[in-house]
Structures are given as structure tokens and as C-alpha cells.
Amino acid sequence: MIRPLTKAAFRPFGEVLEIEGAETRIINSGTCKRFHSLAAVDIHGENAKTIVSLFRAEPVRFPLHLLMMERHPLGSQAFWPLSGGEWLIAVASDHDGIPGTPQVFRATGRQGVCYTPNVWHHPLLALDAVADFLVVDREGPGKNLEELSYRTPYAVQVISEALR
Numbered sequence: 001m002i003r004p005l006t007k008a009a010f011r012p013f014g015e016v017l018e019i020e021g022a023e024t025r026i027i028n029s030g031t032c033k034r035f036h037s038l039a040a041v042d043i044h045g046e047n048a049k050t051i052v053s054l055f056r057a058e059p060v061r062f063p064l065h066l067l068m069m070e071r072h073p074l075g076s077q078a079f080w081p082l083s084g085g086e087w088l089i090a091v092a093s094d095h096d097g098i099p100g101t102p103q104v105f106r107a108t109g110r111q112g113v114c115y116t117p118n119v120w121h122h123p124l125l126a127l128d129a130v131a132d133f134l135v136v137d138r139e140g141p142g143k144n145l146e147e148l149s150y151r152t153p154y155a156v157q158v159i160s161e162a163l164r
Contacts, residue, residue: 001157005089005105005113013091013103013119015039017080017112039114041136043075048140055079055133057087057124065153066090069099069120071146075138079124080112083131088156089113090122102154120148 003009007016022035041050069092081087087107092099099120107113112133115121124133138144 002088002104002106005107005111010089010091010105010113012093013121014076014113014115016107017078017114018110020110038112039076039078039136041076041078041114041138042117043138043140044117045074045138045140045142045144048074048138048142050136051139053135053137054082055124055135057126057131057133059126059128059130060088062156062158064088064125064156064158066102066104066122066150066156067153068147068149069102069122070148071099071118071120072115072138072144073118073146074140074142074144076114076117077137078112078114078135080134081107081109081131082134083126083129084109085129085131086127087131088125088127090125090156091115092120094118094120099148099150104156 010016017038019035025034027034089105090102092102
């Protein structure tokens with residue numbers, strides 16, 4: 001089942017990034033509004049650094065089946081949509097090193113997320129069209145990507161005709 005993305009529902013997996021309600025500062029001699037500290041990207045390990053990238057995601061097709069999950073034990077990972085379209089976020093609790101049953105959230109094109117280190121999540125799930133995402137995460141030595149396939153894929157149930 002797909003649920004709307006809210007800060008309360010997503011809290012076990014990380015932060016929802018929104019400019020609504022964010023601390024703002026007027027900067028650059030009054031010509032710019034800064035939405036301050038929307039997320040804190042956490043990185044671990046010697047010689048690691050925070051990087052900013054652009055990811056371009058192809059839209060998903062329904063029926064949608066989640067085949068795998070991934071996680072990043074050495075750092076958090078923040079995604080901010082740039083294209084304005086809705087997208088899906090699939091996350092799962094950890095069960096002794098294995099991702100549990102996925103929870104799927106629908107985000108507006110004005111909501112991003114920052115996964116806490118070691119949170120199981122599915123790769124980007126854009127809806128309707130190719131979508132660009134600004135990504136802030138960790139680069140450096142050490143194993144920071146773990147991927148596991150589900151024995152049986154999870155079908156994502158579409159509740160609204162608007163998502164077909």
C-alpha cells in the first residue's frame with residue numbers, strides 16, 4: 001500500500017526534506033532566501049567526504065514489483081527532486097541484516113528525503129516521467145553499499161488511478 005510521505009511516518013527511516021516550516025534566512029544583501037539546514041548528512045570513515053551528485057531516474061511502470069533493497073552503512077543519503085513530479089519511496093526495517101517488508105510512501109515533487117545510515121531502501125522510483133534528483137551522500141574508502149534481493153518480490157498496490 002502506498003501512503004503519503006509525512007515526517008512522522010518516515011521518522012524511523014530518516015528525515016523528510018521540505019521547505020515548508022524550515023528555518024529561513026535572508027542572505028546576499030536581501031536578494032536570496034536560504035532554507036537553512038534541511039538535513040544533516042552523516043558520513044563515517046577516514047578520508048571520506050560529502051559529495052553532491054545528480055541522478056536521473058526512469059519512470060516506473062505498473063504493476064510494480066520490488067525485487068531488492070540497498071543500504072549504506074557508512075553514511076546517510078539525501079535525495080531532493082528537481083523535476084517537480086511525484087515519486088515513490090520504498091523503505092524497510094532491518095531484521096538481523098535482512099530488509100523486512102517494504103513500506104511505500106508517495107512524495108510530492110516538493111519533498112525530499114534523507115535516509116539515516118544503514119536504512120534499507122529501494123533505488124529511485126520516479127512516477128510519470130524521467131526525473132532528476134540532487135543527491136548528497138558519502139564518497140570514500142570502505143564498503144558503503146549493501147544490496148539484497150527479496151526471495152519473493154513485493155507487489156506495490158496502487159490505490160489511486162492517478163498513479164497508474
